Amino acid sequence: MKGTILVTGATGNLGSRMVEVAVAKGFRVKAATRHPEKMPAARNVQPVKMDYDDPHTLNTALVGVNRVFLVAPPLDPGAPEKLTPVTDDVKQVTGEDPLTFEYFAQANKAVWK
Ligand SMILES: NC(=O)c1ccc[n+]([C@@H]2O[C@H](COP(=O)([O-])OP(=O)(O)OC[C@H]3O[C@@H](n4cnc5c(N)ncnc54)[C@H](OP(=O)(O)O)[C@@H]3O)[C@@H](O)[C@H]2O)c1
Numbered sequence: 314m315k316g317t318i319l320v321t322g323a324t325g326n327l328g329s330r331m332v333e334v335a336v337a338k339g340f341r342v343k344a345a346t347r348h349p350e351k352m353p354a355a356r357n358v359q360p361v362k363m364d365y366d367d368p369h370t371l372n373t374a375l376v377g378v379n380r381v382f383l384v385a386p387p388l389d390p391g392a393p394e395k396l397t398p399v400t401d402d403v404k405q406v407t408g409e410d411p412l413t414f415e416y417f418a419q420a421n422k423a424v425w426k
Pocket residue numbers: 321322323324325326327328345346347348363364365366384385386387388414
């Protein structure tokens with residue numbers, strides 16, 4: 314195993330694909346959703362509750378994580394304000410900025426090593 318990655322928005326179009334890719338690349342995944350009880354079981358995927366509108370849920374989601382793929386809440390005009398403290402917390406826990414869609418769009422394969 315290469316480590317544990319937290320993927321937010323893990324039930325969505327973007328996040329669910331990222332979960333599949335991360336598992337295929339050999340990571341354990343903490344799959345963040347507001348409703349972890351609804352997520353189907355999958356090997357090396359642990360559903361975890363995380364809600365941008367309930368910031369303390371991030372603390373639990375980040376336990377044991379060494380990377381984070383951060384998906385912004387969709388259609389939310391307050392997204393930048395919500396993501397800034399999350400980004401700060403991620404950096405404090407993992408020592409790195411969270412990975413973002415824009416980062417992957419540049420196809421930087423080094424991210425999976
Ligand atoms: N799809 C694309 O091609 C694409 C391309 C570029 C950028 N984006 C951006 O990427 C983001 C995700 O797009 P998508 O197509 O994957 O959206 P989506 O299919 O609608 O999924 C949205 C995800 O966000 C989660 N979510 C919503 N509100 C949340 C909150 N308050 N706290 C925590 N999680 C929350 C949902 O999780 P639960 O409902 O399970 O909690 C769900 O997993 C959007 O901001 C979109 O603008 C998407």
